[in-house]
Every structure is written in C-alpha cells, then in structure tokens.
Amino acid sequence: MQDSLKKKYLNFKINLIKKNKIFEGKTIVVNRNRIDPVFRSLWCASILSSFKKQKIILFSKKQFSFTNGIYENFGIENFENISIKRIFFKNWIKNTLIFFYSFFVYLVYSIKGVDKFIKEFNFNNIYTGLLIHESYIKKRKYFLDTNFFLPLFYFFNIFNSFILIDFLENYLIKKKIKNIILNKYTYFDIDSIIFLIAKKKNLKCFVLSQEKVLKNYQILFYEQKYSFTKKDLKKKISNIKVNNFVNKKFKGLTDRDSKRAHKQKYFFDRYKLEKLFSQKKRHIVLFCPHVFSDSCSATGKFLYRDYFDYYIKTINILKKIEDINWIIKMHPNREFYNENEVSKKFNDKIKSDNIQILSDKCNTLSVIKNVDAVVTAKGTIILEATALGKKVLAYKYNRFEKCNFFSKYSNEKEYFNKLKFKNFNFKVSRKDRELARKLLYQYSLKAYTTNDNLLKEERNKTKKQLNQYYDNLLKTFKKNKNVIYDSVYYRNLKKKVLSK
Numbered sequence: 001m002q003d004s005l006k007k008k009y010l011n012f013k014i015n016l017i018k019k020n021k022i023f024e025g026k027t028i029v030v031n032r033n034r035i036d037p038v039f040r041s042l043w044c045a046s047i048l049s050s051f052k053k054q055k056i057i058l059f060s061k062k063q064f065s066f067t068n069g070i071y072e073n074f075g076i077e078n079f080e081n082i083s084i085k086r087i088f089f090k091n092w093i094k095n096t097l098i099f100f101y102s103f104f105v106y107l108v109y110s111i112k113g114v115d116k117f118i119k120e121f122n123f124n125n126i127y128t129g130l131l132i133h134e135s136y137i138k139k140r141k142y143f144l145d146t147n148f149f150l151p152l153f154y155f156f157n158i159f160n161s162f163i164l165i166d167f168l169e170n171y172l173i174k175k176k177i178k179n180i181i182l183n184k185y186t187y188f189d190i191d192s193i194i195f196l197i198a199k200k201k202n203l204k205c206f207v208l209s210q211e212k213v214l215k216n217y218q219i220l221f222y223e224q225k226y227s228f229t230k231k232d233l234k235k236k237i238s239n240i241k242v243n244n245f246v247n248k249k250f251k252g253l254t255d256r257d258s259k260r261a262h263k264q265k266y267f268f269d270r271y272k273l274e275k276l277f278s279q280k281k282r283h284i285v286l287f288c289p290h291v292f293s294d295s296c297s298a299t300g301k302f303l304y305r306d307y308f309d310y311y312i313k314t315i316n317i318l319k320k321i322e323d324i325n326w327i328i329k330m331h332p333n334r335e336f337y338n339e340n341e342v343s344k345k346f347n348d349k350i351k352s353d354n355i356q357i358l359s360d361k362c363n364t365l366s367v368i369k370n371v372d373a374v375v376t377a378k379g380t381i382i383l384e385a386t387a388l389g390k391k392v393l394a395y396k397y398n399r400f401e402k403c404n405f406f407s408k409y410s411n412e413k414e415y416f417n418k419l420k421f422k423n424f425n426f427k428v429s430r431k432d433r434e435l436a437r438k439l440l441y442q443y444s445l446k447a448y449t450t451n452d453n454l455l456k457e458e459r460n461k462t463k464k465q466l467n468q469y470y471d472n473l474l475k476t477f478k479k480n481k482n483v484i485y486d487s488v489y490y491r492n493l494k495k496k497v498l499s500k
Contacts, residue, residue: 001035002467008474010069014481016042017056017075018049025052025178029076030191031060033067035470036458037183040208042074043490044181047497054179059190080171082190084160087167095163102159109158110149117154118305123165126196130297131188132157133305138187138293141342142308157188164193172197180205186295206497210450210457213496227399228439237438245441246387250365255448255460257380260332266359267366273327276356281325283372283421287314288381291331292339299378300397303412310377312346317416319352324421327371328357329364331379373426375419380443382406386436389428393418400439405432452489 001009027048029041048054057078058071068079088095109117114133121129136153137143143151168190171177185195185207198205207214248254252263273284292308304310318326330343347357358367365388368374374385378398385392386405394400395415396408405428409415418424450457454476458466476483484490 001470005467005471005474006066008471010066010073012474012478013073014477015075016046016481016484017077018046019075019077020049020053020055023053023055025054026057026175027052027054027179027181028057028059028080028172028177028194029071029181030183030194031058031064031067031071032183032191033060033064034183035067035070036210036455037208038067038070039455040489040493041181041183042071042076043484043493044206044208044497045076046484047490047494048179048181051494051498052179057175059194082164084163087163098162099159102162103155105158106150106155109154114143114145114150114154115305117150121158121161123162124169125200126161126165126169126193128157128161128165128188128193128196131186131192132161134186134295134297135188137306137308138295141292141337141339142346143306160188161193164190165197168194168197169201172201172203178204182207183209186298208493213493228402228442230402232439232442233402233435235438235442237441242438242441245444246437249440249444250384254444256336257333260335260360261364264361264363266361267363268370269366270370273367273370274325276327277325278353279325281354282323284325284327284370285421286327286329286367286371286374286385287318288329288374288376288379289314289331290377290379291334291337292342293337299399302377302395302397303409303415307377314375314419315350315355317419318355319350321420322354324354326355327367328355329362329367330357330360332360332364335360373421373424380440383436383440383443386428387433387440389433391424391426391428399443403435403439405429405436450489451492452487454483454487455489 027045029045031038032041045054045056049056055078056076057080058068058076059080059082060068060071061083062068062081072079105121109121112120118129118133121127121132132154133143135157136151139153140151172194180194180198180203182191182195182205185192195205195207197203245254249258250262252259252261270284274280289311290307292306292311294307296302296304296306302310304313315328318324328347330347334340334343350357365384368381368385368388368390371390374381374390374392376382376392376394378395382392382394382398382400382403392406394406394408396410400406401408407418407424409418448457448460454473456469458469461469
C-alpha cells in the first residue's frame with residue numbers, strides 16, 4: 001500500500017469494537033501484519049465483543065506500526081507487545097540459564113540431526129521443531145545435511161521457543177483467555193505457537209483465511225478449503241462454464257500461476273523434446289517440483305521434511321533411472337518466492353545425460369502434451385496434466401486424494417519403484433480427462449473466488465489494482481460502518497463464530 005493511502009487509513013477512526021465495562025471473558029487477536037487479515041480479525045473481534053461480551057487484547061510487535069494503528073483506530077485499546085527482549089528482561093536470571101540450556105539442546109540436535117529435531121523438539125509438549133525448520137527453509141530456501149552443526153538459526157529459535165511458550169502458556173492461564181483469533185498457524189511465529197498451545201489446552205481458536213473459518217483442530221485448512229470431497233466429484237457443472245474456464249487457464253488468463261506457466265511463447269513438440277537428449281530412451285517424463293520455501297505442513301503430511309529435500313532426493317534417483325529421459329520444469333511461481341538463484345545454484349550441479357532442465361520461457365502446456373507422464377508432489381499440475389490426457393505420479397495424500405485418475409505413492413520405497421515406470425498404465429480415459437477439467441474449474445472457485453461484497457480476493461491483483469481497491473474500501477467505510485455489518489462475509493462469520 002502506498003504511503004499516502006496509509007496516512008488516510010491512519011487518520012480514519014471507526015468504533016467497531018464494543019467497550020464492555022463488564023466482560024465475560026478475554027479474547028486475543030494476533031496481528032499478522034497484513035491488511036486483509038487485519039480486517040477479517042477485526043470483524044471477528046467485533047462479533048465476540050458485541051455478542052459474547054469479550055474484552056479484546058491485541059498481540060503484536062511495535063514495528064507493526066501501520067497495522068497496529070488500524071487495530072487501534074477500529075477500537076482495540078488493549079495492546080500486548082510480544083518482544084523476546086522484553087520477556088527476557090522480566091526474569092533475566094532464569095532466562096539466562098534458559099539461554100545456556102538452549103545451546104546444550106542445540107548441540108544435542110546437531111548430533112542427532114535435523115530430522116530428529118523436527119520430530120522430537122518440544123517444550124511442555126508444544127512441538128515447534130517443524131515450525132522452526134520451515135521458517136529456515138522460507139528464509140534460506142534450502143537445507144543441506146553437510147555440516148556437523150545445525151545452522152545458528154535453529155539455536156536462536158530453540159531459545160525463542162522456550163521463552164515464548166513459557167510466557168504464552170502462563171499468560172493464557174493467568175488472564176483466563178477464552179478465545180484466540182489468528183490468520184495462520186504455519187512457520188515459527190507467535191500465532192503458530194499460540195495455535196499449538198490453544199490446541200493443547202482446548203481453547204476456542206478461530207483461524208481466518210480469506211473467507212474460510214477454521215474452528216476444529218482435527219482438520220487443516222487445505223482439507224476444509226481446497227480438498228475435494230466425493231460430493232465435489234459428483235457435482236454437475238455446465239460444460240460451457242468448465243470449457244470457457246479451462247481454455248482461459250491454458251492461455252494464462254485466469255491467475256498468476258497460469259500466467260507464469262502457460263503464457264510463455266516458446267513451444268515444444270515431441271521432436272524438439274527428443275532433440276534435447278543425445279539418446280532416445282524408453283520414455284520422456286516431466287518432473288514438476290514445488291516451490292522450495294512453501295510450508296509442507298500447511299497441506300498435511302508428506303514423505304519429506306520439505307520440498308527442497310523432496311527435489312534433491314528425487315533428482316538423485318532420476319539420475320540412476322538411465323533408460324528414461326527426464327524433463328524438469330521448475331515451479332512457475334518461484335520468482336515470486338525469490339528462489340531463482342537457489343534453483344540455478346543446484347540445477348547447475350546436475351550433470352546427467354538423461355536430465356534436462358527447461359527455461360522459464362518454455363510453455364508448460366506444450367511440454368505436458370508431448371511427454372509420456374508427469375511426476376509431482378501435490379500441486380494442481382495433477383489436474384492440468386490429467387486434463388491433457390497425461391498420467392500423473394503424485395503423493396497419495398493431497399487435496400485430490402479422492403480422485404482415482406492419478407497413480408499414487410505413499411512411501412519412499414513405492415515412490416522410487418514407480419519412478420521406473422515399468423508395468424505402468426499410461427492411459428487416461430476420456431471420463432477422467434473431463435473430471436480433471438471440471439475439478440480445475442472447481443479448484444479455482446475454492447481457491448480464488450470470494451462471495452463478499454466488501455473484502456475481495458487480493459492475490460491476483462497488481463500493486464496499482466490493490467491501491468485502488470483499498471482506496472475504494474476506505475471510501476466505503478467512511479460512508480457508513482453498517483456496510484461492514486451488512487456484508488456477506490461479516491454475516492456468515494457471525495453465524496460461524498456464534499455457533500456452538
């Protein structure tokens with residue numbers, strides 16, 4: 001958001017949060033420091049303050065000055081600055097001892113290895129090892145088991161885990177917190193730690209992401225928001241709608257992923273693909289890895305500790321399957337995640353006659369059409385390739401697991417064996433192709449469509465479009481705050497929050 005627009009927001013005040021002199025409980029709102037989540041959490045806090053007589057407390061950091069200002073201007077008066085430094089000096093003697101103990105734990109897991117750390121590290125049965133590792137991957141994009149010591153990043157966040165879990169658990173108990181409002185629970189941060197503590201203590205927790213609301217700890221967002229049920233598979237949808245959408249998607253006109261994958265101008269045919277290799281082999285197979293820094297845990301369990309680990313271990317196996325020529329097309333969104341240099345660093349080290357890595361300028365659609373099969377982890381390439389008549393080998397547990405049109409692996413042994421593509425059924429029926437096309441359309445509705453008349457989908461907007469959208473939103477707020485109460489999202493959220 002441009003600075004001039006930020007000033008307008010900071011000069012605008014609206015009393016959305018009810019001030020309850022006599023309250024029946026306390027609710028924490030955790031600031032994610034993003035504008036759309038700020039509004040959604042404010043709407044939820046407004047409902048709880050008005051209908052459940054809750055006192056609202058904002059958990060944030062001082063450096064989040066702009067979003068803190070919005071929360072304050074919309075009526076949240078109670079602010080808790082969550083600072084490791086501040087928490088440390090509240091009891092510096094005890095926390096100094098924790099610092100040295102953290103170093104001992106760090107040394108222990110340097111010996112045990114990162115996989116043991118991810119699986120075992122916890123404090124008071126709050127397991128943060130995976131959160132720490134995924135945050136490291138998000139920052140560095142990759143992890144290699146080449147050094148004796150874990151990176152110091154792990155040490156500092158082992159220490160932060162002890163400090164934050166101790167502080168947050170005591171705070172929730174002493175303040176008798178009844179509800180928690182979050183916008184995410186992945187990566188190592190205040191919100192993800194509070195989510196785990198709330199789960200342990202069975203506190204009511206509302207996780208808001210776009211228009212979905214998570215209240216049940218036993219499910220994940222991808223299961224609720226993106227996964228396909230048997231009902232979805234049987235749902236009847238107009239062929240005209242499906243075909244119009246798929247045609248647009250394959251021209252790169254529907255979302256940022258399709259634009260980066262299908263709008264490229266360099267096209268392949270089978271002859272061009274074969275010419276990439278010195279020898280013709282049994283098959284040509286396309287391998288499509290995920291972006292490295294994305295969270296594995298956000299979409300449920302996976303074979304590998306992260307997507308980079310999956311990529312490297314797959315490459316090492318592909319080199320050994322010498323009777324297949326392998327095409328690698330890196331994820332089209334990796335530039336958005338600043339992964340271009342990391343990809344180049346490791347791709348340049350792949351010295352194998354049967355592996356070729358394609359440029360980002362290559363049209364993904366043309367490659368899929370001219371290979372024999374596609375290998376991936378969990379992505380929408382499963383639907384895209386199937387819709388084009390190509391069989392996909394993918395991890396069993398993903399948002400499309402109810403579908404039977406792709407070949408599934410559930411463990412490493414099965415994965416490596418199926419990568420040989422022996423006695424493999426390459427055929428995709430017309431019925432399965434049509435189902436994949438229908439699911440592509442449905443997935444777009446699940447992932448990108450909003451029903452609200454006020455808060456809109458942001459992810460496919462340009463910076464200019466976002467600024468215009470937020471400028472218009474502010475003008476709407478200024479007319480009458482009832483537009484918030486009357487909005488589709490607020491009314492639906494109210495039903496979900498107040499339901500038992």
